[in-house]
Amino acid sequence: SARVFSALAAGGVNVIAIAQGSSELNISFVVEGGQTAEAARRVHAAFQLSKIGGGRxxxxxxxxxxxxxxxxxxxxxxxxxxxRNGGSRVRVVAALDRSGYVFDPRGLSRQRLLRLAQGKDQGALLAALGGRKAGAAEALAFIASHAVSRPTLVDVTAEETADLLHLALGQGFDLVLANKKPLAGSGQSYQALLAAAAAAGRRIRYEATVGAGLPIIDTHLKLVESGDRVLRIDGCVSGTLGYVLSSVSEGKPFSGAVGEAVDKGYAEPDPREDLSGRDAARKGLILARLLGYAGSPPAAEDLVPPALRRVPLPDFLRRISSLDEEWRSRVARAAARGHVLRYVVSATSRGVRAHLAEVPADSPIGALRGTRNLVSFTTRRYRAEPLVITGPGAGAQVTAAGILNDIQYLAAT
Amino acid sequence: SARVFSALAAGGVNVIAIAQGSSELNISFVVEGGQTAEAARRVHAAFQLSKIGGGRxxxxxxxxxxxxxxxxxxxxxxxxxxxRNGGSRVRVVAALDRSGYVFDPRGLSRQRLLRLAQGKDQGALLAALGGRKAGAAEALAFIASHAVSRPTLVDVTAEETADLLHLALGQGFDLVLANKKPLAGSGQSYQALLAAAAAAGRRIRYEATVGAGLPIIDTHLKLVESGDRVLRIDGCVSGTLGYVLSSVSEGKPFSGAVGEAVDKGYAEPDPREDLSGRDAARKGLILARLLGYAGSPPAAEDLVPPALRRVPLPDFLRRISSLDEEWRSRVARAAARGHVLRYVVSATSRGVRAHLAEVPADSPIGALRGTRNLVSFTTRRYRAEPLVITGPGAGAQVTAAGILNDIQYLAAT
Incomplete structure (x- = not known):
């Protein structure tokens, strides 16, 4: 009976009257009319869990x-x-795309997920891969209604998913985002998402949006939880821009550095997406909002001159070497002062900048090489000397690890 | 009634039969004889909490x-x-020293703690400051028996407290350590402490033992939780040795660098305690044990030559300048190779080293200045490029913050 009442209590269900035989084989209890559905769901879930989880x-x-x-x-x-071989309390029960969803309340097997992945690689949508055709709202409602335990929606798209996230919160999902866009729109849309989560009693985590698996958002949270005040966060949060600028600072032509970044898979096929600084600025905005910044997204400094921003990609790639001489002299001017060029985002509660900066060559940011990210926290307690985290800030494995840490945090608390 | 049964369920108490009137003003239930005390304690605690916490x-x-x-x-x-002004679910209910304890189940006020601190500063023990005289076992038993909620013992001594920690685990305390010694003794004593915690169903956290408030142990935990495998942890974990060696590498005489470290309060009054590397080695040992190392403490490389290790402090301070010439030539030999000297600890599952090392001047460790700490995680996923955390690794405020994060983790999970 402990499990029954614990489940009811966790659901906030108040038991009015109870009758139980000493055989312990049956139990009856009375709850208010409005709480009947919740009570049934809670008790059902508690015992379904006990069956699957082996008496946890x-x-x-x-x-x-x-x-x-x-x-x-x-x-x-x-x-x-x-x-994790069943040692985990976390499993994937559904995948969702714009066509529909696949769902198995017992968890999707690794084989099933692999087949879905192969199908998606060939351009198919889930509805055509054995899934059910449905709009997102319908899909979420269906999944949520099927006794899903601690449902958590993980957004690994790079799309504008805010509407769908609002729906998910309303259906009782916690959210884990690797997708920056829902957090990097207008101040109003950001506040609306947080407010919707608070109203629904749900939580949002997004470690993987900045620095992939590096513990950036989590470190901020720990600083705040311990009563520290974070004054500013500075960082190099674009592996692509880091690679290009450290190569250029070492004497490589700009066009060659960009070409290498594309060849190595660091940059998007159209490298102007990275060179625009927009992605770095989104990360800076997410950090600034952690510090209380309530304003609009910043205008990022674009490393592509206006004349080359809208030409077709082949034209851009042909003409990019025309930029080499200007970059060479920029680098030389900085070097004469003992400086190197880096693309830096700086976040405070008052705003966020994303810009090309000259920094001392022997500073922590100046000492960065290749695609490594760096995030530096200046706080009331870490004021003279910041707390700094560096490491690779991209890659599927480390990004997934950042997401997994968020899921585990939600599972544990 | 939800609260009653939730409290009982959380205590693992099984309710055999229940009778409750529809007035909801009284409730009776039957539990097994052996569970009576636990049941009473649980229900008592649940309602005492509701009174203090305002209906949480x-x-x-x-x-x-x-x-x-x-x-x-x-x-x-x-x-x-x-x-934290009551916004926190955490409070200090007792302080304990070798003389006895002070205890107030409603929490010790800030004023009371301040007066105790002043008394301790003047050399008094708690038993003489309005506290109760008692041995540690008696004190812990008394405190534990007085309806303490989620009791957590925080060890901020620098003493050999293992026996007391075992007692506390037996009395139901979770442990948070800033004290390295109970974790840095023999492999057997370390395993015994972990085993005692497991047997008692209690937890041990010790973020502040390495890098003070820097998220070192927590980052290791997150890497492991996400399924990564940490292969090695390297670091500079002594602010004093970092200060001395970066000063020496910049051309300062060894004796002058040590003198400054003492004057600035970085080093102990007898700087040989720091120069011995013993404290750094303890931190390295704690990190190695995280990686599964089951062996003995390492022999640290002592920067004080044998002839000066046991002479009285004034003699040591008078004769330390005799070491300057040897250090000057060491630094020069390293510089000729583009290297600098640093005191490095390296931890793997197979062992731990604590030693003076030559590292490239432009490496992350070589670029460290002053008292900053650095800890570098090389893992299966962060293999080519490690995950690195740097920042101040000492100081009362940041150490306390590391402890507070541990307490909050225990409170939340």
Missing amino acids: SPEAPRTDVVLLGFGRVGRALADQLAA | SPEAPRTDVVLLGFGRVGRALADQLAA
Whole structure:
């Protein structure tokens, strides 16, 4: 009976009267009319869990993950979860795309996820891969109604998913985002998302949006939880821009550095997406909003001159070497002062900048090489000397690890 | 009634039969004889909590902290907790030293803690400061028996406290350590402490033992939780040795660098304690044990030559300049190869080294200046490029913050 009443209590269901035989084989209780559905769901869930989880205590329920998007990161995450071999309380029960969804309340097997991934690689949508055709609202409602335990929606798309996230919060999902866009729109849309989560009693985590698996958002949270005040966060949060600028500072022509970044897969096929600084600025905005910044997204400094921003990609790639001489002299001017060029985002509660900066060559940012990210926290307690985290800030495996840490945090608390 | 049964369920108490009137003013239930005490304690605690916490849900119990030791760090912690102004579920209910204890189940006020701190500063023991005279076992048993919610013992001493920690685990305390010694003894004593915690169903956290408030142990935990495998941890974990060696590498005489470290309060009054590398080696050992190392403490490389290790402090300080010439030529030999000297600890599952190392001047460790710490994680996923955390690794405020994060982790999970 402990499990029954614990489940009811966790659901806020108040028991008015109870009758139980000393055989312990049956129990009856009375609840208010409005709480009947919740009570039934809670008790049902508690005992379904006990069946699947092998007699776990009701304090350790499973966390059921619904994947929104299923690209490289989603697959790495599904693999990392599957590799835990049942030792985990977390499993993927559904995947969702714009066509529909696949759902199995017992968890999607690794094989099933792999086949879905292969199908998606060939351009198919989930509705055509054995899934059910449905709009997102319908899909979420269906999944949520099927006794899903601690449902968590993981957004690994790079799309404008705010509407869908609002729906998910309303259906009782916690959210884990690797997708920056829902957090990097207008101040109003950001506040609306947080307010919707608060109203629904749900939580949002997004470690993987900045620095992939590096513990950036988590470190901020820990600083705040311990009563520190974070004054500013500065960083190099674009591996592509880091690679290009450290190559250029070492004497490589700009065009060659950009070409290498594309060849090595660091940059998008159209490298102007990275060179625009927009992605770095989004990360800076997410950090500034952690510090209380309530304003609009910043205008990022674009490393592509206006004349080359809208020409077709082949034209851009042909003409990019025309920029080499200007970059060479910029680098030389900085070097004469003992400086190097880096693309830096700086976030405070008052705003965020994303810009090309000259920094001392022997400073922590100046000493960065290649695609490594760096994030520096200046706080009331870490004021003279900041707390700095550096490491690779991209890659499917480490991004998935950042997401997994968020899921586990939600599962544990 | 939800609260009653939730409390019982959380205590693993099984209810055999229940009778409740529809007035909801009284409720009776039957439990097994052996569970009577636990049931009474649980129900009592649940309603006492509701009185103190103002109707909080039974899922958010208070965490009651007992401070073992009350020096600079203990006071900073008490201040940080008090500064949270009741917004926190954590409070200090007792302080303990070798003379006895002070205890107030409603929480010790900031004023009371301040007066205790002043008394301790003047050399008094707690038994003489309005406390109760008692041995540690008696004190812990008394405190544990007085309806303490989620009791947590925080060890901020620098003493051999293993016996007392075992007692506390037996009395139901979770442990938070800033004290390295109980974790840095023989492999057997370390394993015994972990085994005692497991047997008692209690937890041990010790973020502040390495890097003070820097998120070192927590980052390791997150890497492991996400399924990564940490292959090695390298670091500069002594602010004093970092200060001395970066000064020496910049051309300062060894004796002058050591003198400055003492004057600035970085080093102990007898700087040989720091120069011995013993404290750095303890931190390295704690990191190696995280990686599965089961062996003995390492022999640290001592920067003080044998002839000066046992002479009285004034003799040592007079003769230290005799070492300057040897250090000057060491630094020059390293510089000729583009290297600088640093005191590095390296931890793997197979062992731990604590030694003076030559590292490239433009490497992350070579670029460290002053007292900053650096800890570098090389893992299966962060293999070519490690995950690196740097920042100040000492100081009462940041050490207390590391402890507070541990307490909050225990309170939240």
